[in-house]
Amino acid sequence: MDLDRSQATLQGKRLVLGVTGSIAAYKAVSLLRALTREGASVEVVMTQAATRFVTPLTFEVLSGKRVTTDLFEAHEEMRHLSIPERAHAIIVAPATANFLAKAAVGLADDLLSAMLLTAKCPLVIAPAMDGDMWMNPTVADHVRTLRARGAILLDPEEGPLASGQIAQGRLASESRIVEAVQTALIPQEDWKGQRVLVSAGPTQEAIDPVRFISNRSSGKMGYAIAEAARDRGADVVLVTGPTALAPPCGVKVVSVTTAKEMADALCRHFGSSTVVIMAAAVADFLPKEQAAQKLKKRGRTALSLELETAPDILAMLSAQRTSQVLVGFAAETEHLVSHAKDKLIGKGLDLIIANDVTREGAGFGSDDNAAVILSRTGQQKEFGLMPKRQLADEILTAVQNLRSAQHHSATAVE
Ligand code: CTP
Numbered sequence: 001m002d003l004d005r006s007q008a009t010l011q012g013k014r015l016v017l018g019v020t021g022s023i024a025a026y027k028a029v030s031l032l033r034a035l036t037r038e039g040a041s042v043e044v045v046m047t048q049a050a051t052r053f054v055t056p057l058t059f060e061v062l063s064g065k066r067v068t069t070d071l072f073e074a075h076e077e078m079r080h081l082s083i084p085e086r087a088h089a090i091i092v093a094p095a096t097a098n099f100l101a102k103a104a105v106g107l108a109d110d111l112l113s114a115m116l117l118t119a120k121c122p123l124v125i126a127p128a129m130d131g132d133m134w135m136n137p138t139v140a141d142h143v144r145t146l147r148a149r150g151a152i153l154l155d156p157e158e159g160p161l162a163s164g165q166i167a168q169g170r171l172a173s174e175s176r177i178v179e180a181v182q183t184a185l186i187p188q189e190d191w192k193g194q195r196v197l198v199s200a201g202p203t204q205e206a207i208d209p210v211r212f213i214s215n216r217s218s219g220k221m222g223y224a225i226a227e228a229a230r231d232r233g234a235d236v237v238l239v240t241g242p243t244a245l246a247p248p249c250g251v252k253v254v255s256v257t258t259a260k261e262m263a264d265a266l267c268r269h270f271g272s273s274t275v276v277i278m279a280a281a282v283a284d285f286l287p288k289e290q291a292a293q294k295l296k297k298r299g300r301t302a303l304s305l306e307l308e309t310a311p312d313i314l315a316m317l318s319a320q321r322t323s324q325v326l327v328g329f330a331a332e333t334e335h336l337v338s339h340a341k342d343k344l345i346g347k348g349l350d351l352i353i354a355n356d357v358t359r360e361g362a363g364f365g366s367d368d369n370a371a372v373i374l375s376r377t378g379q380q381k382e383f384g385l386m387p388k389r390q391l392a393d394e395i396l397t398a399v400q401n402l403r404s405a406q407h408h409s410a411t412a413v414e
Contacts, residue, residue: 008039009182015042016083016090018112019059021049023162024094024128024171029054031093032062034174035181043083045069045112047099071111080111084119089184094128094171097139103151104142122184123151126177131167147387148367152180191396192233197273198226199266199280199313201241203259207305208291215281216364219243221329221388222279226251228392229275237273239265241280259283259310270317270324275399277327278314279353286310318348325399327351333358337372337380344374350402351375353395361385373398377405 200222330340340354357363
């Protein structure tokens, strides 16, 4: 999104700037000025270690506000509760490896980390540390945990570090941090006017009144897409099979159980949609007959079920489409790209998101996913392991790109 920088974009926003004990703490002084230049009112909270690098007085003078450094200072004001309560966003820059660890596991032994346990506002974290520390697997785990919980965590930049090493560990540039805060606080509207139909979760096909055939889909990917589209201004209908997830607010949720019900619900909303994203793991085979009563095991040593193929919903929608963009998923255990390409063409899709569901840390039930996005125009882009919500935004961006390419070629022909 292009942000309009001609005006103070953070006017009226109350921010907390958390500063932790890294040599990059001096850069937080300039960051504070940049945030106030954008119109924000900024309250600085420092860890004890941060005060070894920069004095609280520097921040106090520049912010015009008292700087808090101690959980027990002015405890009667309950500042660990009152500061986050009135904040629109918390920014921690620089964030040390120690801070990331405390935030990831929920330790609350200083004011800044205690505040995070009560904060409900967006959290932007900009780490800075030595290159080896950033690459350490424990630090990587904490980064993943925080991102999965919704924190906007900016990768540090590569360059010369205090140790003399040239590696990834430098605090993200001031403009990247300010832009992350703007993105978190200024609603994106790039999907406004779009009507997005998303399917999610598994289907359940009854064998008898107590048993069913289903699959391991958790619904997390489809829900993340629905939420991302909502946050970018779209009107969203989410058709979901049975999941353990809370219905996202601001989204019309249609709950279904079987593939047939899912097909009916999707067909009902298809005509009024502009984009359809099929993240559901729909049954491919259904029991040919459903027993009216519970199948008893007495007198049986084995049981054979006769299954028939289920109608392919995406192929069905593709056959009735007018101008909708159609996006499918390919859940594969081998030959990821070639199988996905076959589905992209076979089902008449615009985009397909290919998932290797056997990959550790990705796929069913996981908070993260890795994928290859393929388009009917031949583009192919690979995304490493990332939170499903982040991948959801990448998928929406890929749809946007395809739409604008379509628009350009249409106007070129006119
Ligand atoms: N899909 C569908 N209707 C079905 C089965 C799948 O619309 N009955 C959709 C899924 O939602 C997904 C895409 O088709 O977007 C591909 O699903 P996938 O399970 O990967 O592949 P299948 O088409 O079922 O083929 P196979 O099981 O042989 O891999």
